Amino acid sequence: MKKIFRPFLIVFFSAISIITLFGTLSFLIPQPPVEKVTEARKTLGKAKTVKAGDYAIEKLTLAQNLYDSLMLEWANQNRKLFFRRDYTGVSSLANQTIDASNTAAHHARDLEKLFNTQFERRIAELKDVTSRFDSVFAGFPFPPEIKARYAKGKILLSEASRFYTKEKLTLCNERLAEAEEKISIVAPIVHQKLTDYFAQQSDWINLVNTALKESRVSGGELIIVEKIPPICKVYKAGKLTASFQAELGVNWIGDKHYKGDKATPEGKYRVVKKLDKKHTIYHRALLINYPNQEDELRFNAAIAKGSLSEKADIGGLIEIHGEGGKGYHWTDGCVALANRDMESLFAKVGVGTPVIIIGSLKDYSELFPFLDEEL
Amino acid sequence: MKKYFVSGVLAVCLAILSISCGKAPQAEIDSAKAAVDSAKAVGADVYLAETFTTIQDSLNAALENIEQVKSKGMFKNFDNAKTMLASVKTMADQAVVETEVRKNQVKEEVSLILTEIEAISAENIELLAKAPKGKDGQAALDEIKAELEAIDASIAEAKTLFDGGNYMAAKEKLSASKSKDMSINEELKAAISKTRK
Numbered sequence: 001m002k003k004i005f006r007p008f009l010i011v012f013f014s015a016i017s018i019i020t021l022f023g024t025l026s027f028l029i030p031q032p033p034v035e036k037v038t039e040a041r042k043t044l045g046k047a048k049t050v051k052a053g054d055y056a057i058e059k060l061t062l063a064q065n066l067y068d069s070l071m072l073e074w075a076n077q078n079r080k081l082f083f084r085r086d087y088t089g090v091s092s093l094a095n096q097t098i099d100a101s102n103t104a105a106h107h108a109r110d111l112e113k114l115f116n117t118q119f120e121r122r123i124a125e126l127k128d129v130t131s132r133f134d135s136v137f138a139g140f141p142f143p144p145e146i147k148a149r150y151a152k153g154k155i156l157l158s159e160a161s162r163f164y165t166k167e168k169l170t171l172c173n174e175r176l177a178e179a180e181e182k183i184s185i186v187a188p189i190v191h192q193k194l195t196d197y198f199a200q201q202s203d204w205i206n207l208v209n210t211a212l213k214e215s216r217v218s219g220g221e222l223i224i225v226e227k228i229p230p231i232c233k234v235y236k237a238g239k240l241t242a243s244f245q246a247e248l249g250v251n252w253i254g255d256k257h258y259k260g261d262k263a264t265p266e267g268k269y270r271v272v273k274k275l276d277k278k279h280t281i282y283h284r285a286l287l288i289n290y291p292n293q294e295d296e297l298r299f300n301a302a303i304a305k306g307s308l309s310e311k312a313d314i315g316g317l318i319e320i321h322g323e324g325g326k327g328y329h330w331t332d333g334c335v336a337l338a339n340r341d342m343e344s345l346f347a348k349v350g351v352g353t354p355v356i357i358i359g360s361l362k363d364y365s366e367l368f369p370f371l372d373e374e375l
Numbered sequence: 376m377k378k379y380f381v382s383g384v385l386a387v388c389l390a391i392l393s394i395s396c397g398k399a400p401q402a403e404i405d406s407a408k409a410a411v412d413s414a415k416a417v418g419a420d421v422y423l424a425e426t427f428t429t430i431q432d433s434l435n436a437a438l439e440n441i442e443q444v445k446s447k448g449m450f451k452n453f454d455n456a457k458t459m460l461a462s463v464k465t466m467a468d469q470a471v472v473e474t475e476v477r478k479n480q481v482k483e484e485v486s487l488i489l490t491e492i493e494a495i496s497a498e499n500i501e502l503l504a505k506a507p508k509g510k511d512g513q514a515a516l517d518e519i520k521a522e523l524e525a526i527d528a529s530i531a532e533a534k535t536l537f538d539g540g541n542y543m544a545a546k547e548k549l550s551a552s553k554s555k556d557m558s559i560n561e562e563l564k565a566a567i568s569k570t571r572k
Contacts, residue, residue: 032446037439045432071438078445085446134518151518151525159551171547328517 029082032074033091040067040097043105052104054170055111063100070094115169122176123164126157130183132370137190141251141329146189153182191371197253197359204358207268211356212238221353223271223320223345225335227252227264228360228367232320232337234348241348244341247324249333253359256290256333257299258308259315264333265290269355274346275319283322283339284346288355290318320345320355397451399441403460407434410467419470421543422477426470434463481542485533488549492530495556499523502563519559526552526559 044067052060070093077085133150142150160175208224215222216238224233225246232246248264249256256265273287291299291314302308315333322343324336335357337345360367411434414420419427437459444451500523506516529552536545 029446032443034439034443034446038436041432041435041439045428048428067435071435071442074442074446078442087446147521148524148528151521152528154522155525155529155552155555158555159548162551162554163547 030085030087032077032087033094036091036094036098037070037074040070040094040101043098043101047101047105047108050105050108051112052101052108054108055115056104056107059100059104059107063097063104066093066097066100070097112169115173119160119164119169119172119176122180123157123161126176126179126183127161129187130154130157133183133186136368136370137186140190141253142186142189146186149182150186153179153185156182187371191368193253194364194368194371198364201359201361201364204266205361207356207358208361211268211354214354221349223349223353223355225264225320225355225357226360227266227358228362230329232335232341232345234345236348242344244337244345245325247326247331247336248329249331250329252329255298256295256315256318257302259313260332261315262332264331264335264357265295265318266357266359267292267294269318269357271320271349271351271353271355274351275321276346280319280321281323282319282334282336282342284342285319285321286346286349286353286355287317287319290316397444397453399445400453400457400460403457403464404438404441407437407460407463407467410464410471414467414470414474417471417474418478419467419474422474422481423470426466426473430463430466430470433459433466437463478542481546482537485537485542485546485549488546488553489530489533492526492549492553492556495553495560496523496526496530499556499560499563502560502567506563506566507569519563522555522559526556 044063047056047060047063070090073093074087074090077087077090130153156175156179160172160179163169163172163175211222211224212235214220215235219237222235222238224235225231226233227248230246230248230252232244233240234242234244250262252264254263255267256263269288269290269292271286272289275285275287277283279285295314299308299312299314303310303312318333320335320337320342322337322339322341324342325338326336330336411430414427414430419430437456440456440459441453444453444456499519503516503519503523529548533545533548533552536542536548
């Protein structure tokens, strides 16, 4: 009997020995930092939920790369024989991933808070700028490409505002930057155009003062047309007797240079003909002597210089006439008044009455205060 | 006796080796990863952003589980990992389907907005012709005309985005343009109704 059981006993005790040996060895095998790795993954995931991908993309990318590295390192160590494994690298990378993820998350939260405040302010400021621009410069003869750019800027502002409401702050930031770029282009262009224009204001003032003095001395009538704001004033003996809202050429800023430029000429003129209803389609009209000598000299100089084509025509038939009151600048260069105002003017003045047309007697900063602020 | 002892040791060692040397489920890993890549390729990260993040996290959890099992000296069992990977594949496959559904929804929404905005723009042009041109009126109308042209340009950009498959961006752009178009429409109607009174 003993002989029969002996082999089984030998196998049994051998098995126990082997299992004990392997079991002991298992405790000696280095253990990977499983909980630490799980924590790294969850921290990385949390950073993504607080929009670190939007506001802290570089920091998040670093954290992601560290996590990928730790998984690679873990796999590398697992390929080795158990007694050669060393998981300290894995543990270190897990800690680095956690730190990087937390940094990304904090940065994202801080930036989101900052952007929220900033964007609200920037949107409000830009809306204020466009509102003021629209109210002051509606009808201003911007170059078409500037008008298109400004209008596009307002659409982009609308998109930015929409994204802000939907809390898509990265897209809001992009649209806002584009809108600011397109809208802000207008102020310096307008400022430059107006500054150049107002550089001649002292000449305008001199012209007006001289004309008023002559009117006082002679006791005669005088017409003064200012472009900004557009107004036609009548004087007798140097004293103001009437003023009327005026409408000018479509391209009203600046002097007239040639036929078809739709600009109202500037300078000293006089009434050379009075046209009643039968002789004009504009209710009543006062023809002035454009082009005067100065206009012709300037025109000829421009031809000689090549800035005007030799085929250009200096133009003529500039009048102060009726059929105005449209509320905007529409003429080809004439000064238009509402019919009843034209009736009044027609009655007051005669052939030979001096007509002074200038930019403005008002101060630039008084007319356009917010342009200075904007710049 | 020596013969029995050696046979016994060999038998036990073989048994232990067969139990402890389980293989990592490489086929399941590759299948799950391919499914996640497919989901990303159809735009699940855009149209189902949160779901896609969850799928990616689940894949990472499965891969961690696999490495954890590999780290063991013996008795490696990848059954749990296989279950996790199968779940990831199912979620990713479902995300592919849902993304296509969502994309089609967005496409339809874009088409609808486009139809609406074109109708409003056409009406705005008619209203522009009828709008009063009193004091400051023409200036405001010139401004509106410029804005309508800018809206047209924006619509063209949205159509380019749409043709390129970027439906979400097209939708956002059109929605903003529609909002502007509608406000112009209301402004024109209000101006016209005032003059009729």
